[in-house]
Amino acid sequence: MDEDFAAHSLTSRLLDVMDQKHHWAYPRLTKPGLSRSQLLAHFQHEHAVYVRDFPVLLARALGQVPPLPDVRAALAENLYEEQTGGLSSTASHPELFLRMMDGLGFDRALFDDGAAELHPSAIGYRDWLREASAREPWQAAVALLTIFVEGSVNERAELGGTFRRSSGREAVSRHPLVVHYGCPEAAMELARAHAAVEGGHRSDAWNILTRHVPEDDGLADGVVETCERALAMWLAYRDGVAERMGLTRERAA
Numbered sequence: 001m002d003e004d005f006a007a008h009s010l011t012s013r014l015l016d017v018m019d020q021k022h023h024w025a026y027p028r029l030t031k032p033g034l035s036r037s038q039l040l041a042h043f044q045h046e047h048a049v050y051v052r053d054f055p056v057l058l059a060r061a062l063g064q065v066p067p068l069p070d071v072r073a074a075l076a077e078n079l080y081e082e083q084t085g086g087l088s089s090t091a092s093h094p095e096l097f098l099r100m101m102d103g104l105g106f107d108r109a110l111f112d113d114g115a116a117e118l119h120p121s122a123i124g125y126r127d128w129l130r131e132a133s134a135r136e137p138w139q140a141a142v143a144l145l146t147i148f149v150e151g152s153v154n155e156r157a158e159l160g161g162t163f164r165r166s167s168g169r170e171a172v173s174r175h176p177l178v179v180h181y182g183c184p185e186a187a188m189e190l191a192r193a194h195a196a197v198e199g200g201h202r203s204d205a206w207n208i209l210t211r212h213v214p215e216d217d218g219l220a221d222g223v224v225e226t227c228e229r230a231l232a233m234w235l236a237y238r239d240g241v242a243e244r245m246g247l248t249r250e251r252a253a
């Protein structure tokens with residue numbers, strides 16, 4: 001790991017949060033055996049909670065950033081890719097998500113507003129994301145979206161250089177939806193787009209916080225607290241989705 005990153009205690013506190021961004025039901029999604037209605041419940045929730053509106057959440061955070069050209073440019077670039085796919089020469093990521101659903105044979109109308117009855121924990125997390133992405137300090141909103149929501153449990157290994165993100169065809173051909181659930185590779189542009197651009201966005205996100213959150217005031221605490229709250233709400237949300245999918249902890253291994 002880069003020494004600056006390792007020495008930065010905010011980074012280490014946020015990595016402690018990201019190490020816990022794992023849910024007991026997650027491994028089930030990477031294995032065969034889920035029914036179509038279970039898959040649908042999962043994807044309807046993901047779409048409604050943060051996929052469809054992620055570009056707008058980023059825009060809310062960007063709208064709070066003071067005149068710091070590096071931060072504004074990094075967020076604008078991320079937002080441009082999310083809402084247009086312009087950097088990866090694909091399409092907006094919410095649209096790519098729906099193309100992946102097309103590939104699974106799920107009608108787009110199933111993802112219309114109100115088509116799914118969301119678990120209350122999902123509504124709670126979604127509404128809190130909307131509110132927190134527009135709330136000061138901007139560093140907490142940016143960390144929430146670019147570190148917590150966009151990041152994964154692999155964050156520490158990725159920063160440390162020991163996790164290799166799959167790319168190109170490999171990102172698609174080995175994807176569980178292709179391997180186990182019959183999604184055609186052509187419908188997996190979302191995985192290709194993420195493989196193409198996400199690495200750069202991950203390092204931008206960490207650089208912004210390292211540069212713009214001083215260690216010696218309460219700001220770092222506020223940033224960490226926001227991400228801890230996000231983790232608690234996300235875990236409750238994933239419990240809610242698992243409940244809707246009829247998964248129980250005993251059977252999830």
Ligand SMILES: [Fe+2]
Pocket residue numbers: 082093194
């Ligand atoms: Fe994305």
